[in-house]
Amino acid sequence: MDAYSGSESASDADAEPEDSRSRVLERRAAALADDVLSDVPIRNIDRDSGNRTPTRPQPSLRLGSSSPAPSSSRARTTFLRDRYHPTRLHSPAPTKSPSGSSRHQSHTDHNLAAAEEPEASRNNANHHMDDQGQRFTSHYARHTMGFDEDVAMNHRSSPTPDSHAGEQPNRSETNTxxxxxxxxxxxxxxxxxxxxxxxxxxxxxxxxxxxxxxxxxxxxxxxxxxxxxxxxxxxxxxxxxxxxxxxxxxxxxRDRDTLDLQKTVRSFLQRLESRGDEQSIFPDQPTTDEVKDFLKGRNRGPTLERFRVHYDGMPAGLWNVTAREVFTRVFLETYEEEEPGWTLQAVSDAFYSRIRSRRALWRKNKEELSPEEKAIKRELELKATRRRTRRINLWNQRLAEVHAHPGLAEAEEVLVRLGALGMSEDESEDEHQHRIHNSTRRPTYIVRQRTERATWVTRLVRLLDDLHYERRYPPGPDRTRGGPPRERKINPVIMSRLRPMLGQPRNYYSPFFLGSLDAYRRAELAMRPERPCRLSPQYTA
Known part of the structure; x- marks a missing residue:
C-alpha cells in the first residue's frame, strides 16, 4: 500500500490546476470499474529506456490481490483514478517498502508495472469520452476487449504466485x-x-x-x-x-453355372443354324410367306433338320416360340448327363435372351445402307426441307402484305389460324435447273392445291401474292433490290398430299370436301364455329 500512497499524493497535486480534467477522469474511472478488473499479459518494461519486450505469460493476479480490494465505491474510484492518471502512467517505478513482505511486494509491483501501460493504451484508444463525460466504445475496442478476456481466461487457469516463486516453466517442456x-x-x-x-x-x-x-x-x-x-x-x-x-x-x-449355360447356348445355336463364328452372319431366314403359311397351319415351321429363327419378327412370336421349344428339347437331351443341374426354365430363358441380342444385331445390319442409298436418302431429306422452307417464307410474305395494307386487317386472323403449315406446298418444275446457281432461267414451281380449303380462302391468299408481286416487282425501273419473286403455276390436276388442317372454323373448309367425309372423319377435324372475314370492298370486287 506504500506504493499506492505515493502515487495518490502526486495525482492530487497535479489535479488541482486541472479540476475539470480530474472530474472527467473520475467519471471515466467509475465507468471502467466493472470492465478493467481483469487479468492482462505480463510484460517486462525497462523503466530507464522505455522499451517493452514481450516475454512468456507469467502467473497473473487479480488487481489488488496483494492487498484487500477497495470495498466502497469511493475508495474504488480513488484507486482507479490513481492508477490511470497520466502522471501515474509515466511515474518512476515504486520503491520497495521495508515494512511489507519482500517476495510478495516485489511480485505485486512487477504485475502493476507490466499492466500500467497496456491498460492505459486500451483506455486512451478504445474508451473515448464525449463532451458530457459519457463513454462510448469503438469497434476496435470491442474486438480488443474480447481478446483480452480470452487472455484473462487463460491466466486464471495458471497457478498463484504463492505456489510458484520463480519463473513459470515453458509449456512445451511440461505439457506433452x-x-x-x-x-x-x-x-x-x-x-x-x-x-x-x-x-x-x-x-x-x-x-x-x-x-x-x-x-x-x-x-x-x-x-x-x-x-x-x-x-x-x-x-x-x-x-x-x-x-x-x-x-x-x-x-x-451371375454365378458360374449361369455363365456356363449361356456360353453353351450360344455355341449350340451356332451349330443348329450352321453358321460360322462371326455374330453378324444370318444365313437362313424364313420369308414372310413362310411365316404366314405357318400361322395358317400350312407349314411345319422350324424343325431340327432345318432350324431357323425369325429375327425379323418378335421374339415372343409363334414362330420363335416353336423354335424355342425345339431348341430346349434338343439341348436338354444333349447335356442331360453332363449337366444335370440345368433346368428347362433356365435353358428357355437363356435361349430367349440370345434371340433378343441376335435380333438387335440383325436389325442394325438391315438398316445400314450403302453409300449410294445414303446419298439418295440425303437428297430426299434436303428436298423435303426446301419445300418446308418455301412454305414458311410464303406465309411470312403474305403476312407482310396484310400489315402493309390497312384494308386487309381482317385477313390477319385468317393467316394466323392457318399458320405456315396451312400454306399450299409446291414443287420445282425442273429440279436440275433449280440446282444450277448460274442459270439464267428462273425456276418455276408447281402449286399443289389443297382440296380441303374453302374457295374464298384460296382467293384471299392469291390476292396477297399478287399484291406482293406488284409492290416488289412493278413494271418500269422502280423495282426493289433482290431477286425476282418465285413464279408459281397453278395445276388443277396436282393435289396436295398433306393431311387437312384440324381445329379450323367451319367456313374455312370446302363444302365438297366435308360432303365426302363420313361422320367419323368429320369428327376428327374438330371444327370450330364459323368466323366470317369482312374485307374492304376494293379487295373483294
Whole structure:
C-alpha cells in the first residue's frame, strides 16, 4: 500500500490546476470499474529506456490481490483514478517498502508495472469520452476487449504466485499431451486461450460430422439389404456389407453355372443354324410367306433338320416360340448327363435372351445402307426441307402484305389460324435447273392445291401474292433490290398430299370436301364455329 500512497499524493497535486480534467477522469474511472478488473499479459518494461519486450505469460493476479480490494465505491474510484492518471502512467517505478513482505511486494509491483501501460493504451484508444463525460466504445475496442478476456481466461487457469516463486516453466517442456487427448468428447469445456477453444470446437465438430456420416452409411446399408432379395444377391452375406451401394448402379453378377449355360447356348445355336463364328452372319431366314403359311397351319415351321429363327419378327412370336421349344428339347437331351443341374426354365430363358441380342444385331445390319442409298436418302431429306422452307417464307410474305395494307386487317386472323403449315406446298418444275446457281432461267414451281380449303380462302391468299408481286416487282425501273419473286403455276390436276388442317372454323373448309367425309372423319377435324372475314370492298370486287 506504500506504493499506492505515493502515487495518490502526486495525482492530487497535479489535479488541482486541472479540476475539470480530474472530474472527467473520475467519471471515466467509475465507468471502467466493472470492465478493467481483469487479468492482462505480463510484460517486462525497462523503466530507464522505455522499451517493452514481450516475454512468456507469467502467473497473473487479480488487481489488488496483494492487498484487500477497495470495498466502497469511493475508495474504488480513488484507486482507479490513481492508477490511470497520466502522471501515474509515466511515474518512476515504486520503491520497495521495508515494512511489507519482500517476495510478495516485489511480485505485486512487477504485475502493476507490466499492466500500467497496456491498460492505459486500451483506455486512451478504445474508451473515448464525449463532451458530457459519457463513454462510448469503438469497434476496435470491442474486438480488443474480447481478446483480452480470452487472455484473462487463460491466466486464471495458471497457478498463484504463492505456489510458484520463480519463473513459470515453458509449456512445451511440461505439457506433452496431444490436443485431441485434451479435447475428447467426454472432457469438460476448455477454459484456455482463444486458440485452444477454437481447436476444441474444430475437433468436436469433426467428430460430430464423422458420427453423422457413419449413421447415414448404416441407414443406406439397411435400406439396400431390405431392397435386395436373396435371388438377386449372388455375393453372399459377407460381401453384401462391403458392396452396400445399390445393385442397380453396377452390372448384374451371375454365378458360374449361369455363365456356363449361356456360353453353351450360344455355341449350340451356332451349330443348329450352321453358321460360322462371326455374330453378324444370318444365313437362313424364313420369308414372310413362310411365316404366314405357318400361322395358317400350312407349314411345319422350324424343325431340327432345318432350324431357323425369325429375327425379323418378335421374339415372343409363334414362330420363335416353336423354335424355342425345339431348341430346349434338343439341348436338354444333349447335356442331360453332363449337366444335370440345368433346368428347362433356365435353358428357355437363356435361349430367349440370345434371340433378343441376335435380333438387335440383325436389325442394325438391315438398316445400314450403302453409300449410294445414303446419298439418295440425303437428297430426299434436303428436298423435303426446301419445300418446308418455301412454305414458311410464303406465309411470312403474305403476312407482310396484310400489315402493309390497312384494308386487309381482317385477313390477319385468317393467316394466323392457318399458320405456315396451312400454306399450299409446291414443287420445282425442273429440279436440275433449280440446282444450277448460274442459270439464267428462273425456276418455276408447281402449286399443289389443297382440296380441303374453302374457295374464298384460296382467293384471299392469291390476292396477297399478287399484291406482293406488284409492290416488289412493278413494271418500269422502280423495282426493289433482290431477286425476282418465285413464279408459281397453278395445276388443277396436282393435289396436295398433306393431311387437312384440324381445329379450323367451319367456313374455312370446302363444302365438297366435308360432303365426302363420313361422320367419323368429320369428327376428327374438330371444327370450330364459323368466323366470317369482312374485307374492304376494293379487295373483294
Amino acid at each position: 499431451e496431444r490436443p485431441s487427448d485434451r479435447f475428447s468428447p467426454n472432457s469438460p469445456p476448455p477454459t484456455g486461450s482463444y486458440q485452444d477453444r477454437m481447436l476444441a470446437k474444430i475437433l468436436s465438430s469433426e467428430e460430430r460430422n464423422g458420427r453423422t456420416l457413419r449413421n447415414i452409411a448404416d441407414l443406406l446399408k439397411s435400406q439396400d439389404t431390405r431392397r435386395r432379395s436373396p435371388e438377386q444377391d449372388n455375393d453372399g452375406p459377407d460381401n453384401r456389407d462391403q458392396n452396400w451401394r445399390t445393385f442397380k448402379r453396377r452390372p448384374a453378377r
